[in-house]
Amino acid sequence: MNPTQPENYCIAGRLRLLSRVVTGLYNEAFAAEGVTFAQAGLLMRIFARPGIRQAALARTLQIEKSAMSRDVQLMQRNGWLTDNVKNGLFLTEVGSTTAKRCHKIWKTVHQNALDQLGPEAVAGLSLFSDKLLQFQTESNPNP
Amino acid sequence: MNPTQPENYCIAGRLRLLSRVVTGLYNEAFAAEGVTFAQAGLLMRIFARPGIRQAALARTLQIEKSAMSRDVQLMQRNGWLTDNVKNGLFLTEVGSTTAKRCHKIWKTVHQNALDQLGPEAVAGLSLFSDKLLQFQTESNPNP
DNA sequence: AGTCTTATGTTGCATATACAACTCTTGTCA
DNA sequence: TGACAAGAGTTGTATATGCAACATAAGACT
Numbered sequence: 001m002n003p004t005q006p007e008n009y010c011i012a013g014r015l016r017l018l019s020r021v022v023t024g025l026y027n028e029a030f031a032a033e034g035v036t037f038a039q040a041g042l043l044m045r046i047f048a049r050p051g052i053r054q055a056a057l058a059r060t061l062q063i064e065k066s067a068m069s070r071d072v073q074l075m076q077r078n079g080w081l082t083d084n085v086k087n088g089l090f091l092t093e094v095g096s097t098t099a100k101r102c103h104k105i106w107k108t109v110h111q112n113a114l115d116q117l118g119p120e121a122v123a124g125l126s127l128f129s130d131k132l133l134q135f136q137t138e139s140n141p142n143p
Numbered sequence: 144m145n146p147t148q149p150e151n152y153c154i155a156g157r158l159r160l161l162s163r164v165v166t167g168l169y170n171e172a173f174a175a176e177g178v179t180f181a182q183a184g185l186l187m188r189i190f191a192r193p194g195i196r197q198a199a200l201a202r203t204l205q206i207e208k209s210a211m212s213r214d215v216q217l218m219q220r221n222g223w224l225t226d227n228v229k230n231g232l233f234l235t236e237v238g239s240t241t242a243k244r245c246h247k248i249w250k251t252v253h254q255n256a257l258d259q260l261g262p263e264a265v266a267g268l269s270l271f272s273d274k275l276l277q278f279q280t281e282s283n284p285n286p
Numbered sequence: 287a288g289t290c291t292t293a294t295g296t297t298g299c300a301t302a303t304a305c306a307a308c309t310c311t312t313g314t315c316a
Numbered sequence: 317t318g319a320c321a322a323g324a325g326t327t328g329t330a331t332a333t334g335c336a337a338c339a340t341a342a343g344a345c346t
Contacts, residue, residue: 066297
């Protein structure tokens with residue numbers, strides 16, 4: 001793996017930059033559906049687990065519950081889902097259709113990304129990701 | 144490096160999650176100075192290159208110029224810098240002091256991060272980062 | 287059932303971003 | 317030097333987030 005010498009860039013800065021760049025790329029891909037990547041991601045997750053609650057999504061994605069609340073409200077205003085504390089989130093017809101289309105787009109974009117980046121780069125991200133999230137789990141065993 | 148099998152997580156989603164998590168950790172560290180990580184980063188960069196212009200920062204950080212404009216305005220309101228198209232950005236006394244303190248904090252946090260994550264994880268991020276940014280440069284040779 | 291605790295969701299307020307449209311410099315070239 | 321092209325910065329509008337404070341709903345235990 002040829003460890004580069006004492007890494008001198010800022011980890012947070014770099015991650016934020018990468019996140020901006022990649023978000024931009026994915027947003028472009030989803031623009032045709034009139035959704036952002038963040039929204040597409042939620043649509044696909046709710047599609048995969050109808051009835052999931054905001055809190056569960058927030059935990060999985062490590063997004064603040066208030067942020068999730070607002071994302072959901074926006075998607076509800078757009079007519080993509082119904083929300084209900086008791087039963088959880090369900091996609092409407094429109095939301096469901098959009099989710100399916102998003103998944104197609106995602107598959108293409110994802111495959112593209114894998115091809116362009118190559119397995120090593122992707123494995124590199126996995127390594128970093130696993131380590132960071134593992135560390136985080138350790139610090140917070142039963143939150 | 145033991146390449147994990149066909150990575151099945153979403154690259155954009157993962158990067159965004161990591162970015163949220165790490166931003167949170169760094170924000171905590173800088174909270175004592177009353178700045179966010181994003182602001183601390185700008186302070187440190189302007190400290191290192193007095194007179195740099197918004198546009199240059201925006202290019203380096205790959206942030207939209209309008210976003211940069213607003214970040215700068217906020218920091219100006221906070222009394223940390225002066226802005227001027229002709230001469231660029233300069234820290235005030237207060238800004239300069241804060242920048243120095245932020246740098247101390249950053250060094251500590253960064254070292255901590257390196258220790259906790261370990262060289263492999265960090266190298267993994269570098270690998271990913273280099274590949275992504277390189278690809279991006281190729282697509283856009285002389286923007 | 288009634289109460290107490292905990293989890294869930296919302297709202298107010300603030301930052302960090304993006305895109306588009308606009309203004310204002312700056313520089314260049316005839 | 318005057319007109320025009322390019323670059324820099326702003327503003328309007330919108331999304332994505334976070335923290336704190338609050339409201340509310342769910343569950344558990346008596």
